[in-house]
Amino acid sequence: MSVETIGRKVQAHFHADAQRFDAIYEEEKSAFARFVDNVWRGVVKRRLDLALQVLDPLAGKTVIDVGCGSGRYCFAYAEKGAKRVLGVDFAEGMIDLANQHNRKLALTAQCEFRTGAFPAAAGGEKFDASTAMGFFDYIADPVYIISEMRKVTRETMVMSFPKRWEWRIPIRRLRFLKSGCPLFLYTEKSIRKIMAEAGVTRYELINFDRDYVVVAHLK
DSSP: OOOOHHHHHHHHHHHHHHHHHGGGGGGGOOOOOOOOOOHHHHHHHHHOOOOOOHHHHOTTOEEEEEHHHHHHHHHHHTTTOOOOEEEEESHHHHHHHHHHHHHHHTTTTTEEEEEEEEGGTTTTOOEEEEEEOOOOOGOOOOHHHHHHHHHEEEEEEEEEEBSSSTHHHHHHHHHHHHHTTOOBBBBBBHHHHHHTTTTOEEEEEEEETTTTEEEEEEE
């Protein structure tokens, strides 16, 4: 399967799944939905907490969120004082939701969202920090993306990679197989190889729930 075909399948999946995925962040839901989200998808919210922790302080900083989805990370960065946050995602349904939330939260002076693929959607702009959380699960060529992220980032990159071996993986694999959406999984060894090929040499590799999280220091 070509990189272009994989991209189209992922784009279609998240365009159609935008509302359900965004609901993970909502507090008002049924007890069953809350249980499912906490057990199977709780890492989605915990990754955000970790990103905020490692990027602190954000006051006055600029950030790009690659694969921003419905913009939840971007809003959190803005609320922590980031002066400019750009979110890019190639799923139009996700960006539509992000723009709706942006207007409701009155953060349009700080947050901007663009539909498109990274790096083209970034428009050559540079940022103090970049994040790509829950993104490399669906990327066939992570080395290229990380190399491009490094070019537009001055200080810190934060990226997550789903573990290849984890108790929830068989069910997750089955779910994505049924949906037709590709899923890419990683080991510590494969992540270190990717980082080396992308030219990232100074980083922490954090064992984090069902993921590994890389915090790369460029300054």
